Amino acid sequence: MTAIIESMQKDSNVESTLNYNIYNKDCIKGLKILPNDSIDCIITDPPYFIDGMGSEWNDTNLKTKASKSGVIGGLPVGMKFDKAQGERLQEFMNPLANEFYRILKPGAFCIVFSQARLYHRMAMSLDLAGFEIRDMLVWKYEGQAKxxxxxxxxxxxxxxxxxxxxxxxxxxxxxxxxxxKPQIEPMVMAQKPKDGTFVQNWQKHKLGLINTKESLDGKFPSNVMEVSKHTRKSESNIKIEHLTPKPVCLISHLIRLFTQEGQIVLDPFMGSGSHGIAALNNHRFFVGYEIEKKYFEIAKKRIEQEVL
Ligand SMILES: C[S@@+](CC[C@H](N)C(=O)[O-])C[C@H]1O[C@@H](n2cnc3c(N)ncnc32)[C@H](O)[C@@H]1O
Structure with a gap:
């Protein structure tokens, strides 16, 4: 077990085993206990800042609103246009991006999902925190016209x-x-600046380069990743009671591209726990935070049931 995972397990609020620590906690508070330069990779899917899915993300409100055929505020999920949504997302993300920068090791990757129309704000927060914006990755799926x-x-x-x-x-x-018709979800591919050259950084931290032997389709890995949209059913065929679960195989692909076995993957916005399942099934350590008790319990159960 890594020293950092072990030291976190002294916290009484943590749900942990030998290889993961997950918290039902606001990540803004939770991340503060993580030491500088201690995490190997962040792969996360923060609130979208559309239609009630912002910092005020509240399951009961969202569920009541979305229960009527996926409609929120009289419009299908994601449709309400409000120019201030981008500003609010950036205000929320700026301090978090600083924390992400502080806790990641040199050369580590920080992969953050966003919405096509607010992506620039997410990229800006990470850029301002000091990250190098290396690419825009795209999750491509079959969407529905809205x-x-x-x-x-x-x-x-x-x-x-x-x-x-x-x-x-x-x-x-x-x-x-x-x-x-939405067919993509972008991700910011940000990297904490390296310690020296790529090779020197690799020697010190085993980070900074990508594993091009990892592939979704047998070809050289591309920045467009085609993976079918989650049906809200987990790998063990359980209905996932969350509005936005990510496909485990997409997150597994990202984890294998950007990290090595035995490294620590962090997801500060765990939701239904897909990133934890992907990390653990790929023999990485996992640290996760989820603010909503209900989602935390779902993530905990899925991790217990779906980690092989
Ligand atoms: C887009 S969802 C993540 C979905 C996740 N990728 C999955 O596969 O299920 C964002 C999650 O962040 C949670 N959240 C919002 N603010 C938070 C905070 N400050 N700390 C921790 N979790 C938070 C929400 O409750 C929501 O479940």
Whole structure:
């Protein structure tokens, strides 16, 4: 066991075994106990900062709102447009990005999922913290079209005559709100600056280079990763009661690209625990935080059941 994992297990709030420590805790507080330069990789999927999935992420509220056919605030999940969402995401992420930078070892990778329209804010937070932004990775999946026709609004418009309405509806046939069918989720591929050259950093920390023998399709690994979207069923066929679980095989691929066996992978926003399962099944140590008790319990159960 690594010394850092062992020292964390003295904390009474931790749920731990020989190879993982998971906390039902706000990561903003939790990360503070981690020493400088102690973690080998962060792979995380923070709140999206859309439709109630921000720093105020609250399962009961979200569930009530989303229970009606995936609708939040009268719109399908992810549809509400608000320019302030990006600012709020960056405000939330700036101090966290500083913590990520502090606790990662030199040359370590920090892979952070984001939403296509707020990605730039996430990249900016990591950039400002000192990370080198090395690439944008893309999770490619089969998405569902979400754009809206305007027919309903035209019909309700009291300022238009019936003839104008008919003409506008005809003119706007096939025209929808500006959302193309989402097929990707971007990730920032950030790296903490190295200690010397790539080779020197590798000799000191076994970090900083990627394992190109790892592949999803037998070819040289690419920055576009095609993995089918999670069906909300876990590998052991249990329904995952979380809105945004990531496919374990996608996270496994990232873990094998960016880390070595025996290294420590951290996920400060654990949700249903997919990153923990991927880390442990690939023989890495895992540290995770989840603020919501309900999700924490799901993650704990999944880790117990799905880690081989
Ligand atoms: C996008 S989800 C992560 C989903 C996860 N990747 C999975 O595969 O299930 C983000 C999670 O972060 C949690 N969260 C939000 N703020 C948090 C905080 N300050 N500390 C820890 N967890 C937090 C939310 O409750 C939510 O479960």
């Amino acid at each position: 754009a809206f026709s305007q027919t309903h609004f035209i019909k309700k418009d009291k300022k238009l005559t019936e003839i104008q309405k008919e003409s506008l509806i005809k003119e706007l046939e096939g025209y929808k709100t500006p959302q193309l």
